[in-house]
Amino acid sequence: MSAANETVRDIExxxxxxxxxxxxxxxIAANRNVDFSVRKGEIHALIGENGxxxxxxxxxxxxxxxxxxxxxxxxxxxxxxxxxxxAIEAGIGMVHQHLMLVPSLTVAENMVLGMPPxxxxxxxxxxxxxxxNEIAARYHFNIDAEKRVMDIPVxxxxxxxxxxxxxxxxxILILDEPTAVLTSNETVELFQQLRNLxxxxxxxxxxxxxxxxxxxxxxxxxxxxxxxxxxxxxTEGISEQEISRLMVGRDVILELKKDEAEPQEVVLSVExxxxxxxxxxxxxxxxxxxxxxxxxxxxxxxxxxGQRELVDILFGLRRAHTGEITVHGESILGRNQKEIRxxxxxxxxxxxxxxxxxxxxxxxxxxxxxxxASDKYNNxxxxxxxxxxxxxxxxxxxxxxxxxxxxxxxxxxxxxxxQKVVVAREFSSDPDLIIADQPTxxxxxxxxxxxxxxxxxxxxxxxxxxxxxxDLSEVMEMSDRLLIFYGGEIVACFDDTSTVTDEIMGEYMLxxxxxDAKEVEEVAYV
Numbered sequence: 421m422s423a424a425n426e427t428v429r430d431i432e433x434x435x436x437x438x439x440x441x442x443x444x445x446x447x448i449a450a451n452r453n454v455d456f457s458v459r460k461g462e463i464h465a466l467i468g469e470n471g472x473x474x475x476x477x478x479x480x481x482x483x484x485x486x487x488x489x490x491x492x493x494x495x496x497x498x499x500x501x502x503x504x505x506x507a508i509e510a511g512i513g514m515v516h517q518h519l520m521l522v523p524s525l526t527v528a529e530n531m532v533l534g535m536p537p538x539x540x541x542x543x544x545x546x547x548x549x550x551x552x553n554e555i556a557a558r559y560h561f562n563i564d565a566e567k568r569v570m571d572i573p574v575x576x577x578x579x580x581x582x583x584x585x586x587x588x589x590x591x592i593l594i595l596d597e598p599t600a601v602l603t604s605n606e607t608v609e610l611f612q613q614l615r616n617l618x619x620x621x622x623x624x625x626x627x628x629x630x631x632x633x634x635x636x637x638x639x640x641x642x643x644x645x646x647x648x649x650x651x652x653x654x655t656e657g658i659s660e661q662e663i664s665r666l667m668v669g670r671d672v673i674l675e676l677k678k679d680e681a682e683p684q685e686v687v688l689s690v691e692x693x694x695x696x697x698x699x700x701x702x703x704x705x706x707x708x709x710x711x712x713x714x715x716x717x718x719x720x721x722x723x724x725x726g727q728r729e730l731v732d733i734l735f736g737l738r739r740a741h742t743g744e745i746t747v748h749g750e751s752i753l754g755r756n757q758k759e760i761r762x763x764x765x766x767x768x769x770x771x772x773x774x775x776x777x778x779x780x781x782x783x784x785x786x787x788x789x790x791x792x793a794s795d796k797y798n799n800x801x802x803x804x805x806x807x808x809x810x811x812x813x814x815x816x817x818x819x820x821x822x823x824x825x826x827x828x829x830x831x832x833x834x835x836x837x838x839q840k841v842v843v844a845r846e847f848s849s850d851p852d853l854i855i856a857d858q859p860t861x862x863x864x865x866x867x868x869x870x871x872x873x874x875x876x877x878x879x880x881x882x883x884x885x886x887x888x889x890x891d892l893s894e895v896m897e898m899s900d901r902l903l904i905f906y907g908g909e910i911v912a913c914f915d916d917t918s919t920v921t922d923e924i925m926g927e928y929m930l931x932x933x934x935x936d937a938k939e940v941e942e943v944a945y946v
Contacts, residue, residue: 461621472834598610
């Protein structure tokens with residue numbers, strides 16, 4: 421492209437955020453003098469560590485928050501976006517990391533939420549279906565308008581969220597971690613559809629921690645660190661290692677080196693477990709496997725195939741309908757969470773905000789929440805304050821938690837640092853069994869590197885680890901044995917993942933292939 425053409429293209433900005441600063445009432449500066457511009461008709465990555473200021477920046481672009489200083493221009497016009505409704509009116513749509521769909525409604529009903537077509541005083545359902553089919557056909561999205569959302573795969577749900585934004589007139593799409601729960605096949609399909617939208621003139625802001633996907637999909641990238649701009653780069657001209665260094669400020673080990681496992685006695689045994697959910701859908705169908713001390717057993721599968729229900733049952737949040745679950749040979753079915761913890765079980769939950777922390781509590785309250793009643797910290801009616809403070813500071817330092825001090829309210833931390841608080845509590849309790857459910861979802865490469873290495877070290881020191889992850893590279897690299905779930909069943913097992921490709925994994929995860937029952941049993945229930 422000539423210099424003159426490049427100048428013209430630079431003028432044609434869909435988004436131009438100038439000198440943006442955001443300082444909260446408590447004095448925390450999330451953004452400091454940030455310039456962020458996106459050209460019309462490009463896929464632009466916005467990347468950085470958790471706490472780098474990405475989320476705050478796009479929240480201001482979507483009207484969820486307002487800048488302390490700075491100006492925002494959309495297609496060359498200055499705007500003041502004080503609500504998401506104003507952002508939508510300006511042609512901006514946002515697909516959040518946690519999908520905003522109502523499971524019990526159909527696809528068409530979800531598509532028209534907030535803007536339903538009417539027939540008299542009633543919703544015109546046939547018109548909602550027609551509108552859904554029309555926009556899906558226009559953008560070549562293959563969906564079933566009349567299926568309930570709870571009955572469709574997660575990749576389809578992602579498409580519906582994008583179509584919802586398009587139906588409302590969005591020309592600028594903000595996608596926050598859109599591939600976090602997709603299989604490799606679903607990701608390939610999504611990327612092709614995003615490229616098609618780009619080629620039709622849409623502008624896409626792509627937020628992700630997966631550097632390989634950013635390299636594959638995007639045209640340019642903006643890198644942030646500690647609330648500041650670290651540079652804008654053409655994607656072709658920068659390596660994953662260079663991106664990591666700019667994000668984190670140091671070299672990051674992108675590939676995990678794993679010693680051979682030396683499994684010992686069985687710690688967790690799951691035998692013939694079934695579970696049917698509140699909508700009478702069978703979510704676990706005679707599931708059996710075990711996890712031994714000194715090994716990592718991974719579970720992969722498209723979201724909604726029983727993994728969440730299994731973890732909930734293992735930690736006493738749901739009750740299995742049939743089967744047996746033991747830790748060190750003793751049943752944990754029907755036990756409360758304290759009794760399960762007392763047997764040496766730790767949990768990193770999928771939803772850290774809902775199950776992992778007391779959001780309004782301090783770092784101290786959260787990081788030692790499971791042990792305040794112990795003699796180590798409790799002397800009759802009084803707490804041993806000096807010991808509590810000392811151990812909290814040690815954990816903050818050991819787990820590299822970025823915070824003002826141990827009294828800081830935990831929900832004021834970045835997502836990655838909240839996850840480190842959860843991990844510090846669960847890993848420091850000397851567990852025999854660690855259940856790690858999506859331990860690195862939505863966190864940056866530096867925090868991911870730290871958590872994966874610590875999890876691997878604990879397993880090699882003798883802990884049994886059950887790893888549930890939608891990140892295929894994570895579950896394949898870390899697992900000593902790998903189980904694949906589909907339809908509430910274990911459809912494949914591997915004790916050597918070195919020859920298993922993403923494509924093969926995807927076929928099992930989508931139910932296109934399955935091993936015979938004997939082959940599964942030989943690997944799952946050793």
